[in-house]
Amino acid sequence: MTSSTNGDGTAVNQPTSLPSLTSLRFIVAVMIFLFHSTNYVLFASPNVGERFLGLTTMGAWAGMSFFFMLSGFVLTWVARPKLGTLTHWRRRLMRVYPNHLLMFVVTAIIMVTVLNQVLDTRVALLNIFLLQAWSPDLMDRIGFNSVSWSLSAELLFYVAFPVLLPLVRKIRPERLWAWLIGLLATITLAVPLAVELLPSQEVMPFLDLTPNEFWILFHFPPTRMLEFVAGMLLARIVATGRRIPVSFGGAMALTVAAYAFGPMFPPEFRMVAVMVVPLALLIASGAVSDLNRTRTTLLSSAPMVRMGNLSYSFYLMHMQVLVLGSYLLGTDKPVSTPKGFAVLALFFAVAVVLSWVMYTVVERPAMLRFGSHSRKGAAKTTPSAVPAARSTVAEPAPAAADSVTESPVGVR
Numbered sequence: 001m002t003s004s005t006n007g008d009g010t011a012v013n014q015p016t017s018l019p020s021l022t023s024l025r026f027i028v029a030v031m032i033f034l035f036h037s038t039n040y041v042l043f044a045s046p047n048v049g050e051r052f053l054g055l056t057t058m059g060a061w062a063g064m065s066f067f068f069m070l071s072g073f074v075l076t077w078v079a080r081p082k083l084g085t086l087t088h089w090r091r092r093l094m095r096v097y098p099n100h101l102l103m104f105v106v107t108a109i110i111m112v113t114v115l116n117q118v119l120d121t122r123v124a125l126l127n128i129f130l131l132q133a134w135s136p137d138l139m140d141r142i143g144f145n146s147v148s149w150s151l152s153a154e155l156l157f158y159v160a161f162p163v164l165l166p167l168v169r170k171i172r173p174e175r176l177w178a179w180l181i182g183l184l185a186t187i188t189l190a191v192p193l194a195v196e197l198l199p200s201q202e203v204m205p206f207l208d209l210t211p212n213e214f215w216i217l218f219h220f221p222p223t224r225m226l227e228f229v230a231g232m233l234l235a236r237i238v239a240t241g242r243r244i245p246v247s248f249g250g251a252m253a254l255t256v257a258a259y260a261f262g263p264m265f266p267p268e269f270r271m272v273a274v275m276v277v278p279l280a281l282l283i284a285s286g287a288v289s290d291l292n293r294t295r296t297t298l299l300s301s302a303p304m305v306r307m308g309n310l311s312y313s314f315y316l317m318h319m320q321v322l323v324l325g326s327y328l329l330g331t332d333k334p335v336s337t338p339k340g341f342a343v344l345a346l347f348f349a350v351a352v353v354l355s356w357v358m359y360t361v362v363e364r365p366a367m368l369r370f371g372s373h374s375r376k377g378a379a380k381t382t383p384s385a386v387p388a389a390r391s392t393v394a395e396p397a398p399a400a401a402d403s404v405t406e407s408p409v410g411v412r
Contacts, residue, residue: 019299019308021070021290024066024286025070026310029311031063033322036147038053040322042333042340043334058262061270062255068150068157069279079165089159099358103317103320104145106320110320110323126140133149133220138215147315148316153224171236173241176236176242186226187273188276193268196268198216238291244284255279258277312359313363314355317354317358321350329343
């Protein structure tokens with residue numbers, strides 16, 4: 001980083017290449033893929049099926065928190081000193097919508113031609129305009145390409161970001177940790193305890209939560225925006241040189257421990273609260289590790305970064321690969337363990353290839369054509385502006401989670 005700073009104490013011209021965070025996006029996306037696959041690749045052995053589900057469930061829930069916090073972190077990290085609101089909204093819109101609309105059409109075609117389902121116009125409109133996560137009806141939220149519910153939450157974050165950023169920048173550097181701790185305490189304690197005050201309903205199998213509890217804890221955009229703001233605070237903590245209490249390795253160990261013990265917590269805490277602090281430390285320490293990196297690691301290697309860049313396309317694509325693949329190969333009925341894992345590997349490979357195609361043909365061209373700062377009329381970069389356009393930290397793009405058998409991802 002340079003020695004000069006902005007008025008908020010943030011270093012200017014700070015390096016924007018944080019490859020480890022980009023690579024982690026794909027690892028988290030894979031965990032979500034594996035969790036979702038448990039509903040489409042059914043093992044004949046109950047023990048294998050139960051263990052596989054047990055190993056992947058926490059990854060699905062944690063993946064949502066990781067992506068929402070990373071979204072807040074990256075948008076804050078690459079934000080220029082003077083954020084142009086309309087430019088920001090245009091860039092975010094072009095980041096999200098091309099892939100979303102393509103997968104909406106693909107999903108609708110599969111539903112009508114393969115699954116012989118009747119399209120619900122109201123649910124379709126909610127999905128097209130990314131309003132589905134605001135509905136208390138689970139089927140509204142997971143209709144069509146179920147993982148796109150997270151884009152509905154991200155849309156709120158993107159709209160609110162120009163208002164939130166000046167407020168976060170006003171916080172004095174020495175008070176950033178106090179604000180973050182207070183926010184994390186709200187997420188880990190206040191929100192789970194508050195949902196217990198909701199009117200009584202029948203508990204949903206597997207989740208051990210009522211429909212309204214699940215909605216408020218996991219899908220409701222204002223609730224999930226708390227994690228987005230936490231990510232914004234993390235970015236300022238790193239940018240202003242505040243001390244991170246653990247190393248990247250230590251944060252990884254805490255994350256693994258929370259992952260292992262998470263299922264033992266009450267359901268209100270299991271989905272978000274248990275993992276949010278370790279994941280916050282993982283993001284912050286990962287950024288610091290990248291800034292201080294003197295040699296290439298596995299996470300900072302070019303192949304892993306390239307996979308990280310595919311994570312948003314992979315996230316939106318993978319559900320339809322599972323849906324169509326299981327229908328064609330019959331893996332929605334019990335199969336042997338070797339066949340199940342072989343088919344799972346095939347689905348993964350197909351999803352990666354199709355994600356690369358969507359990233360190359362749709363996502364990247366749309367961003368370059370319509371989402372670039374260099375477009376005519378966009379403000380020119382001043383010498384003190386952070387070179388956001390060159391950032392290799394995938395500028396977050398959404399995530400998703402769904403019904404009892406589905407969960408989240410996304411970001412670039």
